[in-house]
Amino acid sequence: xxxxxxxxxSLAIAKKDMLIFYLKGPVVIMGLxxxxxxxxxxxxxxxxxxxxxxxxxxxxxTFFTSTAVGPTIIPWEARSKTFERLISSPVSLTTVLLGxxxxxxxxxxxxxxLVSSVGFFLKIHVNFAIFSIAVILALLAFSSMxxxxxxxxxxxxxxxxxxxxxxxxxxxxxxxxxFVPISKLPxxxxxxxxLSPLTYLVDALRHATYISAFFSVYTDFVLLLFFAxxxxxxxxxxxQQVLEKRFM
Amino acid sequence: MPEEVIRVYDLKxxxxxxxxxxxxxxxxxxxxxxxxxxxNGAGKTTTIRMLTGILEPSEGRIEVFGMDVTKNKLKIRERxxxxxxxxxxxxxxxxxxxxxxxxRLYGMxxxxxxxxxxxxxxTFKLYNKKDQKVRxxxxxxxxxxxxxxxxxxxxxxxxxxxxxxxxxxxSARLIKDIIISEQQRGKTIFLNTHNMQDANELCNRxxxxxxxxxxxxxxxxxxxxxGAKYNVVEVSFSPFKVNEDFFSGKVKISGNKLxxxxxxxxxxxxxxxxxxxxxxxxxVTLNVKKPSLEDIFMEIVKENA
Numbered sequence: 001x002x003x004x005x006x007x008x009x010s011l012a013i014a015k016k017d018m019l020i021f022y023l024k025g026p027v028v029i030m031g032l033x034x035x036x037x038x039x040x041x042x043x044x045x046x047x048x049x050x051x052x053x054x055x056x057x058x059x060x061x062t063f064f065t066s067t068a069v070g071p072t073i074i075p076w077e078a079r080s081k082t083f084e085r086l087i088s089s090p091v092s093l094t095t096v097l098l099g100x101x102x103x104x105x106x107x108x109x110x111x112x113x114l115v116s117s118v119g120f121f122l123k124i125h126v127n128f129a130i131f132s133i134a135v136i137l138a139l140l141a142f143s144s145m146x147x148x149x150x151x152x153x154x155x156x157x158x159x160x161x162x163x164x165x166x167x168x169x170x171x172x173x174x175x176x177x178x179f180v181p182i183s184k185l186p187x188x189x190x191x192x193x194x195l196s197p198l199t200y201l202v203d204a205l206r207h208a209t210y211i212s213a214f215f216s217v218y219t220d221f222v223l224l225l226f227f228a229x230x231x232x233x234x235x236x237x238x239x240q241q242v243l244e245k246r247f248m
Numbered sequence: 249m250p251e252e253v254i255r256v257y258d259l260k261x262x263x264x265x266x267x268x269x270x271x272x273x274x275x276x277x278x279x280x281x282x283x284x285x286x287x288n289g290a291g292k293t294t295t296i297r298m299l300t301g302i303l304e305p306s307e308g309r310i311e312v313f314g315m316d317v318t319k320n321k322l323k324i325r326e327r328x329x330x331x332x333x334x335x336x337x338x339x340x341x342x343x344x345x346x347x348x349x350x351x352r353l354y355g356m357x358x359x360x361x362x363x364x365x366x367x368x369x370x371t372f373k374l375y376n377k378k379d380q381k382v383r384x385x386x387x388x389x390x391x392x393x394x395x396x397x398x399x400x401x402x403x404x405x406x407x408x409x410x411x412x413x414x415x416x417x418x419s420a421r422l423i424k425d426i427i428i429s430e431q432q433r434g435k436t437i438f439l440n441t442h443n444m445q446d447a448n449e450l451c452n453r454x455x456x457x458x459x460x461x462x463x464x465x466x467x468x469x470x471x472x473x474x475g476a477k478y479n480v481v482e483v484s485f486s487p488f489k490v491n492e493d494f495f496s497g498k499v500k501i502s503g504n505k506l507x508x509x510x511x512x513x514x515x516x517x518x519x520x521x522x523x524x525x526x527x528x529x530x531x532v533t534l535n536v537k538k539p540s541l542e543d544i545f546m547e548i549v550k551e552n553a
């Protein structure tokens with residue numbers, strides 16, 4: 001029997017997630033419809049430069065699409081009694097979670113790429129390298145964040161996790177400089193915004209579209225990468241700690 | 249002497265303060281079907297989850313293929329097929345997609361997965377449904393697919409947790425036939441069940457677990473012998489008459505019959521004949537009821553409650 005690497009096996013898990021979860025109602029609502037309507041609400045009655053609107057659109061798309069799939073996968077699997085089969089196969093829990101993370105990442109990547117074509121039609125001047133690196137690092141950070149979101153509480157009720165993750169997502173949305181630039185926030189709010197990975201995506205996209213930004217682009221990249229690693233490691237650790245509770 | 253595939257030493261598991269498994273030890277030999285019997289909540293599923301490395305033991309040690317399970321769970325799982333209790337295939341995937349997923353998780357090549365999957369779908373009478381979503385399958389079909397998924401990597405050891413529970417007769421028969429044929433191919437099978445008939449039919453040895461402790465472990469036949477004290481001699485007289493003190497065994501009256509519980513069937517029959525002569529009554533029926541494995545199981549469980 002051929003020995004496949006854990007990453008290769010995690011791809012099989014990601015593929016399974018794509019086939020099962022991409023068209024689930026909550027994913028479509030939270031990942032596609034919601035950011036669309038939220039952006040529409042933001043747009044109406046404002047006369048903002050196209051490049052600024054592009055940053056808002058891309059930030060919300062990247063954030064909402066990459067966090068739509070992940071939080072519910074494990075609770076859903078626990079509920080439909082497929083989780084035990086998965087973790088009793090010759091893959092570690094880390095590999096399972098890496099697969100789930102990839103499912104979130106690819107969903108975010110596909111939708112973000114499609115939506116970014118808006119920039120082409122609006123003839124927005126974009127630094128492609130900064131844009132690409134920022135989006136990829138942010139997708140990694142947000143999809144890792146979903147692993148953390150699904151770790152606690154160890155429930156088999158997807159709606160519980162959806163509620164909690166929505167609460168976190170909306171909080172991050174309002175503190176991350178999307179609607180109000182960081183430079184215009186009061187000092188205490190700036191400190192809070194620095195705790196959000198979304199802040200660094202918005203800032204990096206401002207660099208990419210030649211709008212004044214708050215941090216250096218390298219700071220944005222390093223911190224997005226830091227959040228991606230932190231969320232994944234912490235998420236895996238908590239999942240391992242609560243694994244037993246899923247069978248009690 | 250056959251090699252021991254599973255060795256369990258003084259295994260304990262606590263959920264908080266609750267002891268689910270209270271220090272069990274046993275071994276399973278290569279090529280045998282080992283039945284793990286017990287009522288619901290006895291600790292069977294917790295034990296199988298520890299044996300497969302899903303749960304960590306609180307105390308004790310488990311060796312599978314001579315390797316410590318806690319340190320080598322992935323290496324061991326490469327050689328093991330598992331059908332967890334109530335573990336469903338993915339209902340939003342087709343039977344073939346479920347098998348492909350399992351094959352990939354076991355590191356199998358695409359071609360190998362396809363060939364083996366088609367053969368298993370044929371064996372499990374699911375070939376015509378291979379591209380249908382599992383959502384449309386009956387419980388029996390899902391369970392057959394579940395076993396096919398476990399057999400896909402051709403494992404040396406199978407852990408089956410209640411594989412025939414709640415199934416239709418056809419599916420249960422098919423699964424039992426496959427267990428027998430897998431054993432004939434040299435596979436070792438650890439079978440969790442509360443179905444005495446399955447254990448009697450399939451297992452070389454059985455362990456009876458109750459309240460987290462093993463209360464008996466032997467071949468089904470030996471366990472039945474252990475249950476000699478549970479023999480019942482059923483007799484009816486005409487006219488009906490009874491004198492409970494006359495018999496050495498414990499007498500229970502059921503309608504117009506006496507059920508005499510005895511360890512010594514020969515002596516009890518002699519007593520019945522003597523009683524009929526003395527009372528000048530006729531013996532109408534006389535049956536010796538040997539206890540089934542189920543009767544013995546119930547008695548052992550009651551004694552250890």
